Amino acid sequence: MNINYLTPLLVVIICNVCYHLISKSISGTTNTFIALFITYGVACLISAFGFLVTSKNYFITEVTKVNVSNVLLGLVVVGIEGGYILMYRSGWEISKGSLIVNMCVAIILLIVGILVFRDGITIKKIIGVALCIIGIFFINK
Structure with missing residues (x-):
């Protein structure tokens, strides 16, 4: 790089x-x-x-x-x-607010990227989304 x-x-x-x-x-x-x-x-x-x-x-x-x-x-x-x-x-705690917002934005943009911009979908992206959703759950517990 x-x-x-x-x-x-x-x-x-x-x-x-x-x-x-x-x-x-x-x-x-x-x-x-x-x-x-x-x-x-x-x-x-x-x-x-x-x-x-x-x-x-x-x-x-x-x-x-x-x-x-x-x-x-x-x-x-x-x-x-x-x-x-x-x-x-x-x-909101500074350690949680931005993290939750950015994870939600990442998931939404991944979906928009696939549906609107024809970005490719890979198993890594699917795993990443799943981990974000799990992370949001654990952060809010």
Whole structure:
């Protein structure tokens, strides 16, 4: 495996761990949506800087390439992040909440991948799904 393949994986893992630690640390007295407003304000500034550094095109040229998927992604990201904040505030343990969510998402995406995107199904995938379901059961016991 080369570095171009592993680096994004490591970035996602490190940022995901930090994401959950930070989400769990957000004050319970802070309104969830003002917290997300500040979060996305910072993300907007960093994204704008990243665009300026990496693009030779004008902003309007790049905006014309955007489609409805970008808007939908914005909607679901707010749901994910707001959902995690609310999960942690309602008492979910950091060691259980994300794990259960990610196992459920993995199972659903495996099914969607097979039905919609024609991903292959293997005995290893079936065993993996079974282990996830067993894991969800044991984690909640």
